[in-house]
Amino acid sequence: ARSFNEMADHVQEVLEQQRAFVADASHQLRNPLSALMLRIELLALELPEGNEEIASVRAEGKRLARVLDDLLDLALAEHAAPDLRLTDLGELAEERAAAWRPLAEEHGIRLEAHCPAVTGWADPVAFSSALDAVIDNALKFTPGGESVTVRAGSAGAATTVEVADAGPGLTDEELER
Incomplete structure (x- = not known):
């Protein structure tokens, strides 16, 4: 029983570290992504309106931002007790x-x-x-x-x-x- 409890504690600790890593990584990636999206918008000003490549890059940037937001939401949700x-x-x-x-x-x-x-x-x-x-x-x-x-x-x-x-x-x- 003691070994099982130690293993369960270790698993809980590893899961907590994983959640903390996901939250930290999501948060740390958000700033460079925001800077990148700003640079994309500045580049877009130099290109003809309706440029398909810049539209594609914008869409991928927005998709990546949603992925990061989802990861951060998931990590935060796992920390908080539900407010039923x-x-x-x-x-x-x-x-x-x-x-x-x-x-x-x-x-x-x-x-x-x-x-x-x-x-x-x-x-x-x-x-x-x-x-x-x-x-x-x-x-x-x-x-x-x-x-x-x-x-x-x-x-x-x-x-x-x-x-x-x-x-x-x-x-x-x-x-x-």
Whole structure:
């Protein structure tokens, strides 16, 4: 039992070091990335408007910034205890869909929300972040002209929020992971 406890303590310590590394690395990479993005914008001023290469570099820079933000959010979320409270998940889902709607429209995607008032126990900040991640992915992989639908509902004691899209979906291997 003593050996098991020592091993469990060691595993916990290694996981904590890993979380701290991810948070620190994400934070440390953000400043050079911001400087790089600024330089890209300055270079863009010298190029003809609509240059495809600069648009591609901007898109990759923004993608990298999102990856860093996601890593930092994940590391911070693992440190914080959830703030569970009775929350109107329908209202929160409706708000998040409304926030993403302008981006959806830019890509020719209809973002619909059918979210009546339904309550459930959740950490509103963590729930919003998770919903943002799912809506973001749905918009990335849904072809223009298609739609993404956010639905909230309840059945008995269960409350659900669903995001459905017309993207390619995940392979069995990706679902397992």
